[in-house]
Amino acid sequence: MQLRYGFNEINGWWHFSQGPHSAEIRARLRLMGTQVMRIFVFDQPVPDPVKEWPLFAAYVQGVLDSGAVPMITFGKFAPPYDDAASIRRFVARCTEVVWGCIEQWGGPAVKDWYWCVWNEPNNLIIGGDLKVAQYLRIYREVAGAVFQQLEPHLAGGKARIGGPAVDGTHRGYWMDWIARLIHEVEDPLVGFVAWHRYGDWRPAVPSGMLDGVDMWGSPDPPTGKVYEALLMAQTPTYEARALGVKRLIGGRDILNVCGELNVLSHHEQYYTLGLNQNEFGAAFYASALIHLLRGGADLEMRWTATAHEHDAYGLIYQDGVPTPVCLAKQLFAQHVRYGDRVRFPARREETPDVEAVVAWGDGSRRSGVFVNTSAEPRSIAVADWDRQLEAADTVLRIDASTGGRVVRERINGLLRLNGYGVAVATNDAVDTVVD
Secondary structure, rough: OOEEEEOOOOOOOOHHHHOOOOOHHHHHHOOOOOOEEEEOOOOOOOOOOOOOOOHHHHHHHHHHOOOOEEEEOOOOOOOOOOOOOHHHHHHHHHHHHHHHHHHHOHHHHHOOOOEEOOOOOOOHHOEEEEEEHHHHHHHHHHHHHHHHHHHHHHHHOOOEEEEEEEEOOOOOOOOHHHHHHEEEEEEEHHEEEEEEEEEEOOOOHHHHOOOOOOOOOOOOOOOHHHHHHHHHHHOOOHHHHHHHHHHOOOOOOEEEEEEEEEEEEEOOOOHOOOOOHHHHHHHEEEEEHHHHHHOOOOOOEEEEEOOOOEEEEEEEEOOOOOOOOHHHOOOOOOOOOOOOOOOOOOOOOOOOOOEEEEEEEOOEEEEEEEEEEEOOEEEEEHHHOOHHHOOOOOOEEEEEOOOOOOOOEOOOEEEEOOOEEEEEEEEEOOOOOOO
8 A cells, every 4th residue: 555645725724724623624634644735835825935924834834733744836927938037036936935944844854845846737727728848947947946955955865846737637638748747857856746637627517507607618517317427437547547657657766646636626516516525525536546546646635625615625624524525535544554455356246336445454454445336225245355354343334324424333244335435344443533
């Protein structure tokens, strides 16, 4: 098990870092095994470290207090992107951020942080729709300056500088960006590559109901159960993409990062119909995690952690209350831990919609995580999937019938998932924390 768990922490940054329920939010993040948190500068509604250092420092400290390290993302600057003076100013601002972090938290700590150059440079709305050559010029300049700041503290290790955080949801040729980055930029300046993937970028409602939102000429998605089936059919692509990027990396010391994932890439409930946060979203996320594990990804970062008011992305509300997706991630992360041994049982003919991963550590703990990717109920004989799960005496379950909470039940060889949901069969449930 080499997959680290992470999150993007953006719109809810204040609630997460210093709001009245920040302690509860950070406790949830720890329960989800969060090791890396992506935060932004020079983009998104977050503090500007040059003008608002105390607020930015509190933002970073919230990450550290969650037991994670930050991935500081240098968002972007205004066009033209070929302007040498603009690039120099951007590099200077990035360098000042790194210098400030070293001054406040010390080089030995900061050397282990992640530094991402730009966000979705191939996306017109998000990142400016750069050409690859434009991006690589900016990347070299920024990465070189960051590396110069970090090098005295690395002791020969690799700096975790990377990009391009490329949009791979509806933009073609996204792998070109990764291939060219890792082959055209000097090896010490590339510590990870990042790519994004959502189930769909279109709203879950017809375009005629969206007050003229530009759909870029794309057709409306199907609706209802057909759309749910279409979305859930996307989760195997996380495995295929992770495998493809892993093949491009070719054994080099470069991490393979899925930097954004979620069901739908929209922030308003009206657009998503709750699919990012309900039991369907829980099953989608758990299925995607299994496929990222199978594909050999090194880090996953869901978009996003803390939801602000009316936000349809986050899996923890600003008052610290968890969504079903949060509770499912807590179960997953507490039973499939970094450093575990894992195996992936083959799907069974009688339950073709069920996916599973079995994990065990150095002690006697052995757990099977089962995901029902169907709206129909499924009964699972756990020993048929893994003979050693016969010793499992407890199931922890969240599905369409549990009312948005986790139920803890005794198990006698058989568990049932009532519609979309996630269940853990384990012989070591005593230390699992849900609430």
